[in-house]
Amino acid sequence: MMTFELDILRQKSAQDVPYRQSFMFETDDENAAVSTALTALNARSVLTDKNGEKALPISWECSCLQKKCGACAMVINGVPGLACDSKLSGLGRVITVEPLRKFPVIADLTVDRRAMFDALREMSVWAENAVAPSERTQDISYEASGCLQCGCCLEVCPNFYAGGSFAGMAGGVPLSRLIEQLSGEERRAVMKEYRRRVYEGCGKSLACRKICPAGLDIEKLMVNSNGAAAWKSLFRRKR
Amino acid sequence: MEKINIIGAGLAGLTAAITLAKGGRHCRLISLQPSERAQSVLAEGGINAALDVMGEGDSTEYHFEDTMRGGVYLADETAVRRLTDAAPDTVKWLASLGVPFNMADGHIVQRNFGGQKKKRTAYAKSSTGKMLMTALIDETRKYEAAGLVERYPHHEFVTAVTEGGECTGAVVRDRYSGSTVLFGGRVIMCCGGLAGLFPSMTTGTTQNSGYAAARLFEQGVRFSNAEMLQYHPTTIGIPDKRCLVTEAARGEGGRLYIERGGEKWYFMEEKYPELKNLMPRDVVSREMYFVRREKDCGDTVFLDMTGLSQEIWQKRLPDLRAEIMHYLSIDPAKQPVPVHEGIHYFMGGIHTDAFHRTNIAGLYAAGECTSQYHGANRLGGNSMLGAVFGGKTAAEDILAAAEMTAADETAYSGSETVREPTDAVKRQLGSLLYEGLGIVRSEQGIDKALKKLDELEASEGVFPRMLLGRAMLLSARERRESRGAHYREDFPEKNDALRAPTFAVYRNGRTEIKIGD
Numbered sequence: 130m131m132t133f134e135l136d137i138l139r140q141k142s143a144q145d146v147p148y149r150q151s152f153m154f155e156t157d158d159e160n161a162a163v164s165t166a167l168t169a170l171n172a173r174s175v176l177t178d179k180n181g182e183k184a185l186p187i188s189w190e191c192s193c194l195q196k197k198c199g200a201c202a203m204v205i206n207g208v209p210g211l212a213c214d215s216k217l218s219g220l221g222r223v224i225t226v227e228p229l230r231k232f233p234v235i236a237d238l239t240v241d242r243r244a245m246f247d248a249l250r251e252m253s254v255w256a257e258n259a260v261a262p263s264e265r266t267q268d269i270s271y272e273a274s275g276c277l278q279c280g281c282c283l284e285v286c287p288n289f290y291a292g293g294s295f296a297g298m299a300g301g302v303p304l305s306r307l308i309e310q311l312s313g314e315e316r317r318a319v320m321k322e323y324r325r326r327v328y329e330g331c332g333k334s335l336a337c338r339k340i341c342p343a344g345l346d347i348e349k350l351m352v353n354s355n356g357a358a359a360w361k362s363l364f365r366r367k368r
Numbered sequence: 369m370e371k372i373n374i375i376g377a378g379l380a381g382l383t384a385a386i387t388l389a390k391g392g393r394h395c396r397l398i399s400l401q402p403s404e405r406a407q408s409v410l411a412e413g414g415i416n417a418a419l420d421v422m423g424e425g426d427s428t429e430y431h432f433e434d435t436m437r438g439g440v441y442l443a444d445e446t447a448v449r450r451l452t453d454a455a456p457d458t459v460k461w462l463a464s465l466g467v468p469f470n471m472a473d474g475h476i477v478q479r480n481f482g483g484q485k486k487k488r489t490a491y492a493k494s495s496t497g498k499m500l501m502t503a504l505i506d507e508t509r510k511y512e513a514a515g516l517v518e519r520y521p522h523h524e525f526v527t528a529v530t531e532g533g534e535c536t537g538a539v540v541r542d543r544y545s546g547s548t549v550l551f552g553g554r555v556i557m558c559c560g561g562l563a564g565l566f567p568s569m570t571t572g573t574t575q576n577s578g579y580a581a582a583r584l585f586e587q588g589v590r591f592s593n594a595e596m597l598q599y600h601p602t603t604i605g606i607p608d609k610r611c612l613v614t615e616a617a618r619g620e621g622g623r624l625y626i627e628r629g630g631e632k633w634y635f636m637e638e639k640y641p642e643l644k645n646l647m648p649r650d651v652v653s654r655e656m657y658f659v660r661r662e663k664d665c666g667d668t669v670f671l672d673m674t675g676l677s678q679e680i681w682q683k684r685l686p687d688l689r690a691e692i693m694h695y696l697s698i699d700p701a702k703q704p705v706p707v708h709e710g711i712h713y714f715m716g717g718i719h720t721d722a723f724h725r726t727n728i729a730g731l732y733a734a735g736e737c738t739s740q741y742h743g744a745n746r747l748g749g750n751s752m753l754g755a756v757f758g759g760k761t762a763a764e765d766i767l768a769a770a771e772m773t774a775a776d777e778t779a780y781s782g783s784e785t786v787r788e789p790t791d792a793v794k795r796q797l798g799s800l801l802y803e804g805l806g807i808v809r810s811e812q813g814i815d816k817a818l819k820k821l822d823e824l825e826a827s828e829g830v831f832p833r834m835l836l837g838r839a840m841l842l843s844a845r846e847r848r849e850s851r852g853a854h855y856r857e858d859f860p861e862k863n864d865a866l867r868a869p870t871f872a873v874y875r876n877g878r879t880e881i882k883i884g885d
Contacts, residue, residue, distance in 0.1 A: 158607060160695060167608040168574075172791045192405040192575040194609050195691070197498065209822045246402060246521075255510040259464035262471060270468035271492060274502035276621050278404045301576075303506070310466050344690070 130157050133217050134179060135166055137187060139237050143202050147234075151179040153186075158215065163226060164194055164201055164212035167238075188237035196342055199277030202284075203228055203238045205351045209284035229284050230291040231291055242280050243289035248300045252322040256307060257315055266309045273306035273350055275343050282337035282347065288330055295330025298337050298347050305350040320358035328359050370771045371396050371518070371549050372763075373538045375525045375580060376558035378406035379497075379752055380735030383759030384556050385780040389511035391767040396551055398520040400575050403505045407560055407573040407736075408755065411497025412614035413481060415462070415756075416749035417455035421475045428452050431823035435750060438483040438648050439715070440742020440852040441867050442593060447722035447740040451750075451757050458757055459490050465503040470684065474867070480619040480686070481748040483648035489749040494614055494687045500752060519641040525580040527784045528555055528587055528731060535730035536772065539780050552774030552781075554730040556762050557584065558755075561714035561736035565837055566798045567791070570711040571603055571612040577735060579786060581717065581737055582832035583873055590727040592739045592869040593716035594836070595844035596853050598746055599807050602650040602671050603710030606695050610710035613671060614688060617700075618645040620680050622673040624652070625704070626659050627666035635659050650745040650853040651711040657807045670704035682715050709807060713751060715742040715853065716843070719871065724762035727873075730772065732765070734758030739869070744852020748758055749819040793828050797837055800824070804841045810858045814845045835879065838873040842881045846870055 133154050140147040154166040170176055171186045178184045192200040194213045201212035204227040206220055217224065232240035282298045283289045289297040304327060307319045331351075338348050372388055374381045377399035386506070388395045399406070418431040431452040438445060463469055463476065468478045469490050481489040492499035511517040526539040529550060537552040557580060563570040564578030585591055601614040601624070618624070624645050625632040635655060637644045656669045681689050681701055692700045718733040720726050720740055726733055735755040742750060786793070804817025818841050825834055847870055849863035850856050868884030 161607050168608050190401060190405075192401060192573045193407070193410055194574055195410070195606065195611050196694075197409055197495075198405040198573070200401055234820060240636060241543075241544065242402075243521075246519075250509055250513050253510075253513065255506040255513075256466055257510070260466040262463040262469065262476070264471045264474070267468045267471060270466065271495075271499065273490075274466075274499050275495065276502070278402065303502070306466060306502070307506075345390070 130155055131218065132222070133166065134223045136223060136225045137237070138225075139187070140234050141185070142236055143234055150184060152184070159216075159218055161217050161221075163205055163215045163217065163224065163360070164191055166217060167212060188235070188239045190239050197277070199279030199342070202257060202279035202281050202342070203317050204230065205283065209281040211279065214342050229280055231283050231289060232280065242278070245278055245280055245283070245299050246327055248296040248326065249303060252296060252300060252304065252326050253318070254300070254303050254307065256311060260310045267351065269309040269353055270306050272345055272358055273302050273309065275345050276302040277343050279342060281340050285336040285340050287334050287336060288332045294326060295328075296326040298327070298351070301327040301354065302345060302347065302350055305354045308354050323354055323358040326341070328355060369394060369776075370774050371551070371776065372553050372766055373398060373555045375538065375555065376406070376559055376560060377521070378408035378531065378558060378560065378735060379402040379504065379755035380759035381556070381558035382508050383499070383756045384558060384734060384763040385508050385517045386504065386511065387760045387763035388766065389514070389516035391763070392516070393767060394516055394518075396518045396520055397508070398523045398525065398538070400522065400524055400543070402521045402855065403501060403508075405573070405575065406501065407576060408752070409501050410571070410573070410612070411499045412494050412612065413751050414479065414491030414496045414749050415500070415752040416458060416481065416484070416488045416747065417459040417753065418452070418488055419459065419476060419478065419490065421457050422478050422487040424486045426488055428455065430486060431455060431488060434484045435507040435741070435747060436743070438745055438747040440745060442743030442851065442861070442869055443597075443601065444722055444740040450722055450761070451741055451754060454757055455753055458753060462500060462503060462756070465507050467499050467503045467566065471865060480615060480646055482615055482618070482646045482652070483643070483747045487874070489619070491616065491684075493683070494616060494685045497752060500523060500756070509707070515680055524786065525559065525583070526786055527583055528728075530587065530728060533729065535728050536774055539784060541786070548780045550775070550778045550780045552776055552778070554766060554772055555595070555732065556759070556766075557718060557731070557733040558735045558759060559737045561717065562836070563711070563714070565801060565833055566711055567795050568608050569610065569798060569802055571610045574609065577788065578833055578836070579788060582836040585836045586832045588728070588874060589731065590719045591717060591839060591872045592719035593744070594840045594872050595805065595842070595847055595870060596715035596744050597711055597805055598649055598713035598715060598853055599653040599709040600649055600712030601656055601709055602707040603712065603884045604692070604695060604705070604707060611691070611695060612712065613692070613705065613707060614685075615649070616685060617671060617673055617688060618685055621676050622671050623675070624656070624669055624671055626669050628662070629664045633659070633665070649746050653807055654855055656709055668706045669708070671707045672704040673700045674702060674704065676701065703811065713746055715739060715744065715746050719869070724758055724763040725765065732762040734762045744854060787831055788830050789828050793824065794833070796824055797821070797834060801837050801840065805844055807855065808846055809854065811857050812858075814841055817841055833883060834872055839874070839879050839881070842879060843870040843872050846881045846883060
């Protein structure tokens, strides 16, 4: 049996003051993740903290529990990731669990990530006309369509803040699909958005490179889109 | 101006929204979480359409026949005909939105899937659902920006509102603020299957509580084939749920075996020489259940994918390999994977006609919450097709009718709330349903489950999910034959006098069950 202490940064509502509260969780399942612990804690008929004090249920969002939906993104031991992808056995005996800090807290670990979705709408991330299916664009399109919109890459990004002009790679990755698939005037418009809302704001720290829980090759997508949207057009202008 | 209320923002909900918006109509897209979290993103294998690009002479007629036969003739023939006829255009439309389907020589590639004699399943590696969702989310965004689609992405369904037998709106609660509003206008339910009635036991999303369907049942919405649960043959246990190993693993050459007397017995290949490991899911799951009980056999069935080529792993099943390695610490390219049947899909649900109308005017349903396309067993690759086509069809029916005069948005003054028991009671209900509705069923087993349900209701009170659970058990008891996913050991043969849907309706405090109209 393994015993873990989850030290959770809690907040009853956006108006309330945050506080820390620790909970003990025991399991013999090697695959048990932070999500397993949160589910089990909330399923207790009476939830008590480490000191035996009665506690409110822990607010958090989850859906698929298999790394495919991005709902349960949070900061675990200081690193953003998905609760369902964070196996307890690799995290030490005391594990800190905090909400993503780049978004407003609704309650406890639940944050309002609407800024991410607003940015996609503002950047017109859609195809106006029919896309011609092609083998050539398949791999990049597949990779870029895999974005979970979880927000982990934004959490580590030194340049992103919610509501700012820079959309981060949660905006850049979906745009990569369109840059790859569209053509003509439509593609030029998308590349303009990419330059304005992604390329120009990106400090190239590459902090997001290895953080993606979906395992997307963000660097490859960035290189591809930067090449198309920034460098090639720059060279064209010089010529 | 009427705004149509779409409950659920997965494949069916998004397609309904796009179709309405294209027709110039306004809608609200109401979901517990954003579309990226919908269960649709979990769908892996693919989507069926008789594109006839694989040189096998496929046709929509064959697709129709396979779907009807797979569902053992309980599906709505008119609806299935429309679905399969429209399938090629549906897949082409999805490709035109930018879904990166696997392609070769300038055309979409199709793979084998269970219960079908032709390569008919279009796919995008092993994340077809996610790829479809991304393209549809982007397409929906176009209409959000145009003001035609309004997103309510942290909102839960409380109740449908009916006046004079007609649905005129829905009550919805904002989970962030806690406020409750009444949205006027017709309603399309795209709320997913009944996974929430079986906590931790299915491959579905944990955000599905089954509440919306249960509440509608309580409100008198007619259900059909509620006893038809699909047990997917190849699932693995992970914390708090079951994880699917896509049927594509067998479509690409994976083989099922069990140890018998120290030898590997490829039982599906021996018993079903034509379709082998690709028999319909109900047949495979049942065979797995039976071989585990045979003399000299081990208690674990394995999926052997060690014969798959590097190219298949890289190009067609890349995510699957990583997933199995993550959860089981087994490399499926080198070692067989232990698998078990798990609840994966609900063929039954809200009964609709071929145009997705329920028995209540103004109330529509599409996607896994409905029952018309899959009968007693759903073929792999038909669920995403049914969801996309269903959402479109419901929306088209609304477009063809006159607008409803409805209040836009008003504060809700009624007393209806989401009425759910504790998690512990939900689990107790799930266990008793699982016992009564297992792969192999009997009158005795079902009655035992019903008795436990009586006791649970007596101690905890009657909740909507209990009413629907009871209807599922009663439907299973009423069908005294074996058909598709419904296997009765006390009635092991099919009885063609019962070749009609099982209807369930809650009226005047009683659940009425009837086979056929």
